[in-house]
Amino acid sequence: MSSVRALLREITGLTALVDRLDAEADLITSGVDSGDLIRLVVRLEEERGAEISAEELDGLTTIAAFERLLHTGGAAAAYGEATA
Template sequence: MSTVRDMLTELTGTPEFAHDISDDTDLGATGIDSGDLVRLILLIEQRTGAEVTTEDMEGLRTIADYERFLADRNGTAAHPDGP
């Protein structure tokens, strides 16, 4: 399971983020609260040490976007999601 999916599930208490939402689904279209998206950014910064700027946030729409962002910041490959 991806790091971002784990964080979304933790923040929302909604396991659907771990199983039902595709990597390319716009998170805003899932009904996730904008406050949860802000908390996701804060959690990412806290747990990974990656600074997320306002400019970065504009390009973060999907789980895949967040995973690529983290991979770029950490110099590692994104964690692919299993079937």
């Protein structure tokens, strides 16, 4: 599975920007186009083999949140929330 950062580089073509982004930086305010985020979600759905739900999409605004979603498979973990 590709890393989120590698996919962002490929999708956006903004290698220098993506490489210097802090993992917790908001992608939109950092200069990543919303259309590129949609393409990222589609690619991740293909790699994950499952649709990313609307609940999971809400709050996926950083590289770290996308990575947590991929590694844990759940929305609560993606947002850094504690799970019981």
